[in-house]
Amino acid sequence: MGPLASLMRKEFLQLRRDHAMLRLVLVLPIVQLLVLSYALDNDLRNVRVSVLDEDRTPLSRGIADALWESDVFVPGPPLASGDDLARSLKVGRCDLAVRIPAGLARDVAGNRSAAIGVHVDGTNSSTGGRAAGYAEAAIARAATGRDGRVGAVRFFYNPELESRLYMVPGIIVMIATIVSAMLTGMAIVREKELGTLEQVLVTPLGSLQYVAGKSAPYALIALVDLALATGFAAVWFHVPLAGSPLVLLAGVLAYLAVTLSLGLIASVVSDTQQQAMFTVWFFLVFAIMLSGFFFPIENMPPWARVLTWLDPMRFFLAIVRGVLLRGAGFGDLARDLLVLAGMGAASFTGAVLAFRRATS
Amino acid sequence: MIRIDDLHKSYGATAAVRGLSLAVGPGRICGLIGPDGAGKTTTMRIVCGLLAPDRGTATVLGRDCTREARAIKSRLGYMPQRFSLYPDLTVAENLRFFADLFAVGRQERARREAELMEFSKLGPFRERRAGRLSGGMKQKLALSCTLIHTPEVLVLDEPTTGVDPVSRREFWRILRDLANRGLALLVSTPYLDEADLCDDIVLMHGGRAIARGTPAEVAAGFPRRLLEVRGPGLSAAIALLRETPVAGTDARRYGDRLHVVYTDQDQAAAVRARLAGLAVEVSPVGPGIEDAFVALLEGAS
Known part of the structure; x- marks a missing residue:
C-alpha cells in the first residue's frame, strides 16, 4: 500500500477505535440539526397585542377583531389608559399596543386623515419591525374595508416565508464547518502531543502527502455528515433539493478544502490541542457571524461587508441556499463557486507550506 | 557511517551543543553518555535531519543530514526518547504503518516482520494495542518499527530509560546483535553502567565532549x-x-x-x-x- 493510502487507512483505524469520537462525529450533527432547526425558528407567532380603544365604535372594535383574527397576533391584556399602555409595554405584558383615538370612526366617515398609534416593543428589532408591518396592514384593511396594499406581492421559492426553509441550510453549513475544521484542527497537534509526528517525520513521507493524508479521511467524514444532514432536512423538514446535486457537491468539495486546510493550519501552529481548539473557535465565530446566517450582509456597515468577502462560509451558504431552495445551477453560482475554489486552493497550499515550515 | 564535525546548536540564548565531533563506523555502538541537558537529544535530532545545526556538519553515509535529509531517511532508523507509536493501533498495525511509510514491498515486509517478531519475541502480542504493552515490550516494538526498513544506521535516544533491568539487558543484547550485522549505532543513555556495553563512548557535558574513547580508555x-x-x-x-x-x-x-x-x-x-x-x-x-x-x-x- 502506498504511503498516502496507508496514512489514510491508519486515520480510519484510529477513528473506528475511538467510539466516543465516532458518536460525536456522526450522531451529534443530526441532534444539532434537529434541535437548532426548531430553536432558531423566527417566524412571527403569538405576538400579544393589546388595544386601547378610545373610540368605542363598531369600526374600532372591528379593527381590534381583525388584528386578533390573524395567525400572528393573540390578544394581550386590555388597556385602560395611555399610562397603562406605556406600562404594559415596559413590563412586557404585551409585545405591541394599538391606540385607537376617539373620533376615529367620524374622521374615517368624513374622509379625513386619521392616526392610529401602533406602539411596538423594539427590543428585538427584527421581530418588532415585522410585527408592526403586519399590524399596519391589518389595521388599514379593517379601517378602509379594502386591501391596504397597492402592489400584489408574491414570494417565490419560499411562498409561506417559512423561516425554517431559510435556517435549515444555514445549520447544515454550520455543522459541516464545525465538524471539518475541528477534526483537522486536532489531527496534527494530537500527533505532536503523542510524539508520533517525530517518528513520522523521519520517514520519507513528503509534506504534501502528509497534509493530503491527514485531510482526506476527514473530508470523507464531513461528506457523510453533510449527506446525512441534507437527507434528514429533506425528509424531516421538507427542505427541497431543487437544484442539481452535482452543483452542491462541487460547492461542498471546494468549501471542505478551505475548512479542512484552515483546521490543519491551526493544528500546525499549535503546540497543544487546547491551543488548536481555541484557534479554530476564533475562526468559526468570525465565519459564522459574517456569513449572513444570522445577520443579513446588506445590513452590515460597508467595512464589514468588505470583510465578508474573506469569509468562505458566506459563499458556501449562498451556494447551499441557492441549490436547495432556488435550484440554482453552475451558471448562477459561478462567482461563489470560483471564489470558494480559489480559497480552497490557497488554503490547502498554505497548509502544506505551513507544515513544511514547521517541520524543517 | 555517522560523522559529526564541530557541531553547534543553540535555542535562543541557550547553547545545547557546543562544538561536538564524533564518528561511528559500521559494526560499532557509540554511546552518548551524559546527564539531562548535556545535548544528547539535540545532537541526535540533527543527525536525523529533524533539526538544522547553527554551525558545523553532520553526515550519515557521506550525505549531509540537513541538506540531503530525504536521501538519508530510507537508510536511517531513529527511535525518539519518548514512546512515539500509536497506542490505539496494534503491534502488527504499527509495524505495517511504518513499513508502508518507508515503502517496504509486501513480500519484504512479511519477511522482515517475521524476523522482527522473532528477535523481539513480540509474536504472541501481534494483535495487542501498543498502549497496553509493558515498558520493555513498548521499547522493543519501537525498535522493531525503526528497523522495519532495514536501515544501515540506527540512532536511539535513551532507549532503555524507564525499562526494567532484565528488559534492559535483553535490549542491549539485541543492539549488540545488530552491530554484529554491520549496523552503525549511536545510542544515548543516562545510565553509566550501560557505557561498558558500548564500543566507543563520548561523555557529554554542557554540549561538549569531555572525554571519549573505548570504555577502558576512558576509565584508564x-x-x-x-x-x-x-x-x-x-x-x-x-x-x-x-x-x-x-x-x-x-x-x-x-x-x-x-x-x-x-x-x-x-x-x-x-x-x-x-x-x-x-x-x-x-x-x-x-x-x-x-x-x-x-x-x-x-x-x-
Missing part, C-alpha cells in the same frame, strides 16, 4: 586509584569515614559498595586501618567508567 584516564568496600558493615563504614575522613581521600557510594579514591599508599593504609574491625571487605579495584565520569563531571563544572 581516571588519574587516581580506588579501594572498593563492601559487606554487611557498609553503612557503619560510610558513617565512620564521613565523621573522621582520611585526608586526601574521597568516599562515594555506588549501591551496595563504596569507592574510596586515594593517591598514595599511605592514604590506602590509613583507610584500611580505620575500617579494621568492621564487617567489610576492602580490596583495590581498577577505576570504573562511573568513577571516571563523576570525576570528569566534577572537574567540568
Whole structure:
C-alpha cells in the first residue's frame, strides 16, 4: 500500500477505535440539526397585542377583531389608559399596543386623515419591525374595508416565508464547518502531543502527502455528515433539493478544502490541542457571524461587508441556499463557486507550506 | 557511517551543543553518555535531519543530514526518547504503518516482520494495542518499527530509560546483535553502567565532549586509584569515614559498595586501618567508567 493510502487507512483505524469520537462525529450533527432547526425558528407567532380603544365604535372594535383574527397576533391584556399602555409595554405584558383615538370612526366617515398609534416593543428589532408591518396592514384593511396594499406581492421559492426553509441550510453549513475544521484542527497537534509526528517525520513521507493524508479521511467524514444532514432536512423538514446535486457537491468539495486546510493550519501552529481548539473557535465565530446566517450582509456597515468577502462560509451558504431552495445551477453560482475554489486552493497550499515550515 | 564535525546548536540564548565531533563506523555502538541537558537529544535530532545545526556538519553515509535529509531517511532508523507509536493501533498495525511509510514491498515486509517478531519475541502480542504493552515490550516494538526498513544506521535516544533491568539487558543484547550485522549505532543513555556495553563512548557535558574513547580508555584516564568496600558493615563504614575522613581521600557510594579514591599508599593504609574491625571487605579495584565520569563531571563544572 502506498504511503498516502496507508496514512489514510491508519486515520480510519484510529477513528473506528475511538467510539466516543465516532458518536460525536456522526450522531451529534443530526441532534444539532434537529434541535437548532426548531430553536432558531423566527417566524412571527403569538405576538400579544393589546388595544386601547378610545373610540368605542363598531369600526374600532372591528379593527381590534381583525388584528386578533390573524395567525400572528393573540390578544394581550386590555388597556385602560395611555399610562397603562406605556406600562404594559415596559413590563412586557404585551409585545405591541394599538391606540385607537376617539373620533376615529367620524374622521374615517368624513374622509379625513386619521392616526392610529401602533406602539411596538423594539427590543428585538427584527421581530418588532415585522410585527408592526403586519399590524399596519391589518389595521388599514379593517379601517378602509379594502386591501391596504397597492402592489400584489408574491414570494417565490419560499411562498409561506417559512423561516425554517431559510435556517435549515444555514445549520447544515454550520455543522459541516464545525465538524471539518475541528477534526483537522486536532489531527496534527494530537500527533505532536503523542510524539508520533517525530517518528513520522523521519520517514520519507513528503509534506504534501502528509497534509493530503491527514485531510482526506476527514473530508470523507464531513461528506457523510453533510449527506446525512441534507437527507434528514429533506425528509424531516421538507427542505427541497431543487437544484442539481452535482452543483452542491462541487460547492461542498471546494468549501471542505478551505475548512479542512484552515483546521490543519491551526493544528500546525499549535503546540497543544487546547491551543488548536481555541484557534479554530476564533475562526468559526468570525465565519459564522459574517456569513449572513444570522445577520443579513446588506445590513452590515460597508467595512464589514468588505470583510465578508474573506469569509468562505458566506459563499458556501449562498451556494447551499441557492441549490436547495432556488435550484440554482453552475451558471448562477459561478462567482461563489470560483471564489470558494480559489480559497480552497490557497488554503490547502498554505497548509502544506505551513507544515513544511514547521517541520524543517 | 555517522560523522559529526564541530557541531553547534543553540535555542535562543541557550547553547545545547557546543562544538561536538564524533564518528561511528559500521559494526560499532557509540554511546552518548551524559546527564539531562548535556545535548544528547539535540545532537541526535540533527543527525536525523529533524533539526538544522547553527554551525558545523553532520553526515550519515557521506550525505549531509540537513541538506540531503530525504536521501538519508530510507537508510536511517531513529527511535525518539519518548514512546512515539500509536497506542490505539496494534503491534502488527504499527509495524505495517511504518513499513508502508518507508515503502517496504509486501513480500519484504512479511519477511522482515517475521524476523522482527522473532528477535523481539513480540509474536504472541501481534494483535495487542501498543498502549497496553509493558515498558520493555513498548521499547522493543519501537525498535522493531525503526528497523522495519532495514536501515544501515540506527540512532536511539535513551532507549532503555524507564525499562526494567532484565528488559534492559535483553535490549542491549539485541543492539549488540545488530552491530554484529554491520549496523552503525549511536545510542544515548543516562545510565553509566550501560557505557561498558558500548564500543566507543563520548561523555557529554554542557554540549561538549569531555572525554571519549573505548570504555577502558576512558576509565584508564581516571588519574587516581580506588579501594572498593563492601559487606554487611557498609553503612557503619560510610558513617565512620564521613565523621573522621582520611585526608586526601574521597568516599562515594555506588549501591551496595563504596569507592574510596586515594593517591598514595599511605592514604590506602590509613583507610584500611580505620575500617579494621568492621564487617567489610576492602580490596583495590581498577577505576570504573562511573568513577571516571563523576570525576570528569566534577572537574567540568
